[in-house]
Amino acid sequence: MKITHYLYNSFLIETGNKKIAIDPGGLMFYYFRFTSLIPKTEWQDITHILVTHGDPDHFWHADRMLEASGAPIICNKSMFREVDGQQRMLGPRSKGLAFTTKVENSHRIKVGETIELDNMSVTGLMATHGPLSLNLGPFTKMIRPGPEERIGWGALGFKIELEGKTLVNLGDTLLHLDEWKSLDQPDVLMIPIGGKKIPNTMNEEEALEVVKMTKPKLVIPCHYNCPALFSQSYNPADDIWFKTEVEKLGSRCVLLKKGQSLKI
Numbered sequence: 001m002k003i004t005h006y007l008y009n010s011f012l013i014e015t016g017n018k019k020i021a022i023d024p025g026g027l028m029f030y031y032f033r034f035t036s037l038i039p040k041t042e043w044q045d046i047t048h049i050l051v052t053h054g055d056p057d058h059f060w061h062a063d064r065m066l067e068a069s070g071a072p073i074i075c076n077k078s079m080f081r082e083v084d085g086q087q088r089m090l091g092p093r094s095k096g097l098a099f100t101t102k103v104e105n106s107h108r109i110k111v112g113e114t115i116e117l118d119n120m121s122v123t124g125l126m127a128t129h130g131p132l133s134l135n136l137g138p139f140t141k142m143i144r145p146g147p148e149e150r151i152g153w154g155a156l157g158f159k160i161e162l163e164g165k166t167l168v169n170l171g172d173t174l175l176h177l178d179e180w181k182s183l184d185q186p187d188v189l190m191i192p193i194g195g196k197k198i199p200n201t202m203n204e205e206e207a208l209e210v211v212k213m214t215k216p217k218l219v220i221p222c223h224y225n226c227p228a229l230f231s232q233s234y235n236p237a238d239d240i241w242f243k244t245e246v247e248k249l250g251s252r253c254v255l256l257k258k259g260q261s262l263k264i
Contacts (some may be wrong), residue, residue, distance in 0.1 A: 002204030003188065005256035008057045009033050009171055009223050010037040011190060015163055018118070020048045022169055026060030027227065036061050038154060043068040053152040053172030054090045062092050063101050066142065070105065074122055076154040077108040090153060097150055101190040111156065125157030126179035127171045130200040159183065172223060175206045177213055189216035193242055194235030204242045211246050218264060219246050219253045230259065
């Protein structure tokens with residue numbers, strides 16, 4: 001099994017006849033150039049598309065990847081809404097909460113729900129997107145997720161079970177120890193650590209609490225030190241400290257830069 005990381009929470013998982021994309025978003029870099037995080041050369045062979053929520057850095061190219069590959073989109077049920085008698089997905093590039101995109105091939109789940117497809121299972125996990133702070137010179141604007149806000153819409157983590165392995169991707173989320181108690185010794189834990197300065201996810205210390213509780217075999221930190229807006233490192237984190245502390249707990253920790261892979 002090969003896992004490749006593409007910044008933020010974008011991953012490719014390749015094994016057997018499967019090529020699973022997690023969060024096919026856009027690179028939020030200087031002046032909003034939403035180039036694809038997962039290279040377009042990979043799109044045609046994608047077999048499953050998992051979306052943790054509707055923010056541009058996670059969702060911008062989801063429908064385009066579906067069109068190129070024919071792969072189903074797997075996401076939170078709240079990412080769809082009935083419009084004029086038809087189900088429509090939140091528009092990846094629409095402004096605000098506009099449910100404009102027609103998608104024929106999708107699987108929608110909620111927290112605690114499991115679907116079985118193509119010899120694997122996918123379970124929805126609790127996730128809560130934190131507030132996003134936008135720093136414009138001396139001014140800071142805090143945007144908080146809510147019923148009328150797009151930020152963090154449809155937040156959901158995933159537990160993926162295939163070929164005898166359990167992989168957990170928590171998406172962009174704050175800490176939920178009680179809700180994650182059932183995640184016992186997963187083979188891979190993909191976990192955000194960049195929430196100290198921008199509090200939309202866990203920080204390094206909070207992520208370490210999850211590692212202590214779940215005892216994963218392998219930890220891949222994500223969603224930190226990412227280029228975004230006008231910064232080269234919008235959500236900084238001390239990944240070296242985190243790796244050291246994880247390995248003190250007996251788990252392996254691998255730091256992947258953009259486009260780097262590992263095999264398990």
